[in-house]
């Protein structure tokens with residue numbers, strides 16, 4: 001009889017922004033939606049299109065044990081609005097059926113690995129991830145290890161924690177440890193096969209934090225994560241601290257602290273309590289201030305006109321496709337045009353119609369570019385400007401640095417337009433500009449760029465750090481779906497009281 005371990009792989013990944021347009025089946029299909037034979041053959045042959053977590057998980061088991069992946073379903077959409085309910089229901093049913101079938105096959109299942117985001121919403125459901133996790137447990141029963149990896153922007157509900165054995169969240173933001181966390185999940189799975197019994201304790205701290213203050217290189221969140229990591233040892237298997245995603249605007253919103261110990265509930269409880277107390281005591285450090293739009297453009301104008309000054313990067317953090325933003329607002333662009341700031345590169349405007357028009361007109365064409373001609377989303381105002389087509393490419397590329405490193409990305413047909421003194425990269429798929437390769441493929445030499453405007457909240461830092469040091473980065477306060485200014489998000493569904501909306505509230509773990 002074979003001793004090969006059979007481990008199911010599945011996941012639903014969506015960072016849901018309550019106010020962004022619904023994430024329909026197509027948005028999953030265009031990103032990642034694989035099941036059955038297709039999923040099996042990707043696992044066998046070319047895993048480059050899979051998330052780093054899944055690649056890390058599989059690579060580690062490949063090297064360590066005789067095992068057999070049992071592919072169920074992987075679905076991932078770009079950050080956007082809640083999942084269309086019908087699609088989510090279909091996905092859940094598909095996962096359930098796949099797991100049930102696997103359980104009935106000879107050998108059943110020796111484990112389930114879930115690659116999840118953790119800030120998922122469906123149209124009629126706040127705890128979409130809890131729905132997935134409890135379905136999994138319901139099918140496989142209590143004896144089968146269930147381990148999930150989560151993005152640190154996720155939320156952990158009691159249901160998610162109770163339905164799984166171990167939750168492993170990213171430790172880095174920008175997220176450059178996805179592969180490592182998959183590896184960690186695999187190692188914990190093998191340890192469970194050898195008899196380790198994990199105990200997980202969850203404490204939800206009533207805090208929502210501005211996305212820009214959740215970097216892990218330094219700052220309050222870095223300190224908290226480091227404190228947790230310093231306690232790993234024979235007793236503590238994993239410490240996951242998920243800061244959450246404010247624009248989800250859901251009953252699930254909170255900072256989630258999950259500590260997992262080996263065979264000892266009390267030590268997990270003690271450490272979770274200590275970390276929650278520390279997070280709460282530090283809450284004021286998370287409040288941040290951005291640079292007002294006009295002041296940011298003043299800086300850009302001054303850099304553009306004085307070659308002796310260092311180049312700057314204006315981060316349009318409120319229109320981050322990586323947080324459900326549409327990647328097409330024109331507040332900064334309009335101001336730069338009006339002030340006639342030259343030598344600017346803008347990466348990237350998501351506008352499928354405009355990219356298609358540029359491709360149709362051809363290289364060198366002059367035309368009146370109409371941005372957002374068909375957009376109905378709040379904040380995505382229309383803009384017309386005279387433009388010249390400077391470059392045209394298909395948008396397939398392999399990520400070079402940061403969160404997209406080594407991953408295949410398809411931006412769809414792309415065009416580089418020149419409007420006044422500004423070069424604008426126009427793309428057909430909604431991605432945040434987190435990798436220099438997205439602009440380099442259009443012929444842009446970033447080492448020569450004086451003023452770079454990037455539509456991304458923070459992940460760009462791991463891609464563009466070879467050109468821009470932290471002191472050259474200006475986080476701009478413009479309107480948008482992903483503004484880190486919490487009061488401007490108009491949150492209506494988060495549990496109250498919650499910090500900082502209820503700034504005088506008292507709380508203890």
Ligand SMILES: [Zn+2]
Nearest residue numbers: 151152153175
């Ligand atoms: Zn994230």
